[in-house]
Amino acid sequence: MASLKCTLQLLFLGALLAPAYLQQETCLVVKNTLKLGSYALDVYPEFYKPDAIYTVSVTGVKNGTAILLQALPSESNSTGLWEGKNERIICSLSEDVVQKNLSGNDFQIRWTAPSDPHVQSAEIRAFVTFTNGTTLRQTQTLSRELLIAVVTPAPTHSEKPHRPTPHDDHANEAHVLHNATVIHHSFASHQSPYQSPKGSAWTSQASSFILAATQFLSIFLGFKLLA
Structure with missing residues (x-):
């Protein structure tokens, strides 16, 4: 009787330890x-978004027996929520695995992202176990969508014709005066120092006329004084 009781205790203890061992092996x-x-x-x-629902599809599996699914969000202890009554295996405080039997070549399940707004990305992993005992994996990373602002350049104005400022006007006037002075100087410097005979005669007549007029004016003023 005592031996039967001991056997039952061992079987009960083994039933308690078996799941823990299997969980550790899966992890x-x-x-x-x-x-x-x-x-x-x-x-x-x-793209990743808090509380969003994602469709996870595994296709092209040949001779698969089981599939393990894992979600690893960044900066969060929550791993989200897998749909259905699947076996959840807790590997650590921030890691767990969902296990499901696999039949056929394709598999599909939905996953809901954590509501934590600080999470910027999440990595989805799928581990497929085959009939030969090997396990192979595939991963896909979900990142936040980058919003790129498009900046429209301001319309360019056509170049306006240059309007001279008052400073420019004074500069132009000074430039014209300078050119006129140079031209006058050049013309005067190129005149011959010798005058033609006709010019000399005209100058002599003009001098005589001026001299006679001066004398006449002197005599006229003298008579006025005497009167």
């Missing part, structure tokens, strides 16, 4: 799987 598989599979992992929409 190690997820942590140590580095090789990429030939199947495809697609997440839509492709």
